[in-house]
Amino acid sequence: MDLKRSITTGQKLRGADKMSRIPVKIIPTEQIPKKPEWIRAKISHPEEIAQIKSLLRQQKLHTVCEEAACPNLPECFGGGTATFMIMGDICTRRCPFCDVAHGRPNTLDINEPTHLAESVKNLNLKYVVITSVDRDDLADGGAQHFADCIHEIRKTSPDTLIEILVPDFRGRLDIALKILSETPPDVFNHNIETVPRLYRAMRPGSDYQHSLDLLKSFKQLRPDIATKCGLMVGLGEVEAEVIVLLNDLSDHAVDYVTIGQYLQPSKSHAPIHRFVSLHEFEHYQTHGQLLGFKNIWSAPMVRSSYFADRQFKGEAVPKPFSREKI
Numbered sequence: 001m002d003l004k005r006s007i008t009t010g011q012k013l014r015g016a017d018k019m020s021r022i023p024v025k026i027i028p029t030e031q032i033p034k035k036p037e038w039i040r041a042k043i044s045h046p047e048e049i050a051q052i053k054s055l056l057r058q059q060k061l062h063t064v065c066e067e068a069a070c071p072n073l074p075e076c077f078g079g080g081t082a083t084f085m086i087m088g089d090i091c092t093r094r095c096p097f098c099d100v101a102h103g104r105p106n107t108l109d110i111n112e113p114t115h116l117a118e119s120v121k122n123l124n125l126k127y128v129v130i131t132s133v134d135r136d137d138l139a140d141g142g143a144q145h146f147a148d149c150i151h152e153i154r155k156t157s158p159d160t161l162i163e164i165l166v167p168d169f170r171g172r173l174d175i176a177l178k179i180l181s182e183t184p185p186d187v188f189n190h191n192i193e194t195v196p197r198l199y200r201a202m203r204p205g206s207d208y209q210h211s212l213d214l215l216k217s218f219k220q221l222r223p224d225i226a227t228k229c230g231l232m233v234g235l236g237e238v239e240a241e242v243i244v245l246l247n248d249l250s251d252h253a254v255d256y257v258t259i260g261q262y263l264q265p266s267k268s269h270a271p272i273h274r275f276v277s278l279h280e281f282e283h284y285q286t287h288g289q290l291l292g293f294k295n296i297w298s299a300p301m302v303r304s305s306y307f308a309d310r311q312f313k314g315e316a317v318p319k320p321f322s323r324e325k326i
Contacts, residue, residue, distance in 0.1 A: 007103055007104055008104070009103075009104045009105070009106060010090065010103070010104070010105075010106045011090075011103050011104070012089070012090055012101035012102075012103055013101060013102045013103050014099070014101050014102075014268075015266055015268035015269075016028065016268045018094055018101070018102040018268075019094065019096055019268055019269075021094065022094050022096055022201075022204050023200055023201070023204050024096075024200060024201035024204075026096050026268065026269065026270055026271075027271075028267050028268050029264065029267040029271045030267070031267075032264050032267060032272070033272055033275075035263070035275070036275050038278060038300055039261060039263070039275070039300050039301065083129040083130075083131055083165070083305040083308075084116055084119070084128065084129070084130050084131070085100075085131050085132060085133065086112055086116065086130060086131070086132045086142075086145060086146070086149055087105070087108060087112075087132045087133055087135050087142050087145055088105045088106055088108075088109075088133060089101060089133065090102065090103040090104070090105040090106070090133060091103075091105075091133035091134050092104075092105065092133070092134045092135060092136040092137060093134040093136070093203075093204070093205050093206070094204060094205075095193075095202060095203055095204070095206075096201070096202060096269055096270040097193070097202055097232065097235065097262060097264075097265075097269060097270045098265075098269075099265035099266070099269070100133060104137070105133065105135060105137060108138075108142075108145055112145070112149070113145070113148040113149040113151070113152040114152055116130070116149050116152065116153065117149070117152035117153045117155065117156045117157065118156070120153050120156070120157050120160060121156045121157050125157070125160055126159070126160055126161065126309065127160065127161045127162075127163070127308060127309035127312070128153065128160055128161070128162055128163070129163045129164075129165060129189075129305040129308050130146065130149055130150075130162065130163070130164050130165070130185075131164070131165035131166075131305070132145075132146070132165075132166070132167060133167075134167040134168075134205075135167070136170075136171075136205075138172075139172065139175070140169075140172055140175050140176055140179060141167060141169040141170075141171075141172040141176050142167070143166075143169065143172070143175065143176035143177075143179040143180050144179050146164055146166065146179075146180060147179050147180060147182070147183035150162055150164070150183050150184075150185055151183055161186045161187070161309070161312070162185040162186050162187075163185055163186060163187035163188075163189055163228070163305070163308050163312070164180075164185040164187070164188060164189060165189040165190070165191065165304055165305060166180070166188070166189070166190050166214075167190075168190065168206055168207075168210055168211050168214055169214065170205070170206065170207065170210055173210075173213075173214060173217070177214075177217055177218055177221060180218070181218065181221040181222050184222050184225050185225070186225070186226065186312075187225070187226045187227075187228050187256070187308070187312060188215075188218050188219075188222070188225055188226070188227050188228065189227070189228035189229065189230070189256075189304060189305075190211060190214055190215055190227075190228075190229060191229060191230040191231065191304050192208065192211045192212070192229050192230070192231050192245070192249070193206075193230070193231055193232060194231060194232060194235050194237060195208075195237040195241040195242065195244075195245050196208035196209075196245075197237070197241065198235055198236055198237060201236075201270070202235055202270060212248055212249075212252045213252075215227050215229060215249075215252050215253070215254055216252040216253050219252075219253040219254075220253075226255045226256060226294070226312070227253060227254050227255050227256070228254065228255060228256035228257070228258070228304075229249050229254045229256075229257055229258075230257070230258040230259070230260070230303070230304035231245065231257075231258075231259055232259075232260060232261070232262040233259060233260070233261060233262065233276045233280075233281075233284075234261050234262040234272055234273055234274055234275060234276050235262050235270065235272075235273055236273040237273075239280060239283070242259075242284055243284075243287055246284065246287055246288055246291060247291065249293075250291040250292065250293065254293065255293060255294040255295075256293065256294055256295050256296070256311060256312070257288055257293050257295075257296040257297070257298075258296075258297050258298075258302050258303065258304050258306070258311070259281065259284050259285075259296070259297070259298040259299075259302060260298075260299065260300060260301060260302035260303050260306075261275065261276055261300040261301070275300075276300070278299075278300070281298045281299050281300065282298070284296075284298040285297075285298040285299075285317070294314070295311050295312075295314055295315075297311055297317035298317065299317050299318070299319060302317060
């Protein structure tokens with residue numbers, strides 16, 4: 001059977017089904033390696049987690065925390081924060097590191113911006129992160145939907161700071177940037193994810209230079225708005241390549257950077273190449289500081305939206321682990 005032709009709108013493909021048509025095939029891992037002692041998620045406030053999940057379901061909203069199986073979900077939900085994922089929970093890309101489902105997305109929910117704004121107000125959020133699946137099926141890549149969400153939140157929660165974590169809008173860059181420069185967030189974030197050598201394997205359908213150009217082009221249109229970028233390590237890159245990547249981000253006017261350890265969502269996903277040492281994370285942190293980023297967070301459990309408000313305020317990266325345990 002031709003899997004591509006048999007996919008119906010709204011059908012979610014995960015695991016081996018999702019990976020079946022990527023250019024560099026993934027050989028399923030027999031056993032996911034044991035995490036080192038310094039990679040541990042905190043489990044706290046189960047009642048707060050349940051409350052947030054209940055509110056999200058009532059408003060028919062999704063979070064990337066849940067859909068991407070983020071290891072920080074208990075800590076963030078337990079602290080009353082969440083990263084909202086708009087435009088559905090089905091992505092048009094098939095990145096082998098990501099646990100979000102692939103397929104043909106449903107039509108956009110025109111009420112989603114209103115529901116999102118209501119949730120932000122009900123949760124009394126002072127800082128909100130909004131991300132999305134890739135929507136290559138839309139003429140503007142979903143940029144207007146982002147703008148609608150920003151507009152609705154501004155109406156009901158005018159003091160809330162808004163960070164958007166956008167897809168690459170490849171093939172739709174000019175129209176997307178025009179829309180978002182006219183209705184801007186407080187922080188414009190786009191993840192470059194990994195070094196250029198690994199793009200064909202890890203980001204099929206994406207282009208390293210295009211992602212850099214997206215960040216720089218938005219900054220040129222809105223020099224008053226902060227830009228941000230995140231990447232993972234442990235996918236097969238070497239230290240020198242990450243240093244070059246950080247130099248590229250600096251050259252493309254990025255203000256904030258996040259670096260975290262890749263963790264394999266399942267045996268069908270891209271394997272962990274290595275667990276990066278705390279010393280190496282500290283090296284990236286130091287190099288980023290020398291480059292002059294407004295703030296760089298480099299640590300194993302860091303994710304692009306992890307305590308985003310605290311990074312934006314200039315706080316140092318949280319370190320819930322001890323060097324003495326290594």
